[in-house]
Amino acid sequence: MPTQDSVHILVAGYSFHNKPFYMVEMDGVKNYLLRLQTDGRCRARIGDKMVLIEPGDLLIYSPDQPYELMINEEINPQGELSVESGDYHIFFGGEWIDEWWSKLNRPTRIKVPLNETILGLFRQIVLEQRKIANPYPEILEYYMRILCLETDRLLHEHPATTPRTYMAYKMKHYIEENASLSFKLEDVAAHAGISVSRAVHLFKETFGTSIMQYTLDVRLDMAKERIIFSPMSLETIAETSGFANYTYFHRVFRSRYGTSPRKFRMDNREQI
């Protein structure tokens, strides 16, 4: 169990501005700050420049880093001038956080996908923070740790310099998310908004394996774990792990593991 001081959260909230707003703390905000732009536009200090911040921009400031935020009229996607900016923000700190921060050199801005994983984390942290007399403080602490680690993962997967890598990871996530269902190469490519031939090439280049091969790896991995640890029938396992039919599953399983699913289950069950 973590000690209660290893991560603490001072403020967690969501703000929406439709009036101009300005603030500056040249000596820093004294704690760590994570700020995710979810709607509209604003400008924030990155190094010595005020930079346009758009939805999906995650800003991270350490305690002594200068912070400056300016919300004013910006050109919206409809080409009109309007004051509109929505963001989640968390002020936080603690020993675990100091250690996390010291491990990696992170840029002030990271582009992140505004998906259920990221928005869900911010939402849960805000909700937890609002509970008065909460007997489960560890829940908030664990969510915050996940958000820090997820930030590192995104940083690792989406280096700002290569939109190509970004699309490749987008396809990889699609495969992991949909592995238990059936989908086509076209669906994977469409999810990244590129042609099938470009998708095939990009995936191979980034991960050294093909889309279909990686899909098969994920499915076999799911099925293998279920064979060993779950009490489901082998037919149900094949079906719920994205295989079109049992015959096909049996064939690919045998060619990968050199044994039939049934024999594999028996051999592994004995060890438990």
Next chain:
Amino acid sequence: MPTQDSVHILVAGYSFHNKPFYMVEMDGVKNYLLRLQTDGRCRARIGDKMVLIEPGDLLIYSPDQPYELMINEEINPQGELSVESGDYHIFFGGEWIDEWWSKLNRPTRIKVPLNETILGLFRQIVLEQRKIANPYPEILEYYMRILCLETDRLLHEHPATTPRTYMAYKMKHYIEENASLSFKLEDVAAHAGISVSRAVHLFKETFGTSIMQYTLDVRLDMAKERIIFSPMSLETIAETSGFANYTYFHRVFRSRYGTSPRKFRMDNREQI
């Protein structure tokens, strides 16, 4: 940082059955099992009976507890017979889990709300589990710890015996979730599906405070933290903490803390 053995997850998945299905392990499933019914109906062993399991039923089995599951024709909400059952299931274990399990005597079945918090946790655990060669195993581990603690919190908040308590907590969550916006007593009551007078009575009886008082507590708490730790202006803080206007905020703040928001900020800023 947790050791990699303190929580491990063997299988995490979602299954949907529309054909009859039966399984039994009278000696138990050898690991812990959490199974959340999300759709349709089935029957599962609870103690020495096979019991109807409906959406929102969360089942927990420890390693040696008998497990029996039967999916067959049941009467659906439309009054027709059909085979339909959807569930998330996680087989898991580890030292942290053993310790968690030993701390409390939990029933096999807990009624849980199928909301974003619970469904989000299951979804994230399933997604994390599918990643091959994942360099961030702690993320999965933290999500699993949160799910265990969240289960305890639900158990604490929704004792199966009192639907009254369930409705009171539903209102409390509504208040916490919407505190930064403006809402009426009618909205809180409507969320629990009861009349305003019943809502007022039930909330007071369960928590010993009124709905309006609790809402004010949550808002003042949010505002107080922001005054100390965030660089937002006091006007913005009042507005984003659910107060209709600054004059009202100033008045209730002073009556609660015996000082004005501005003085309170100055006094507390000096300490940082």
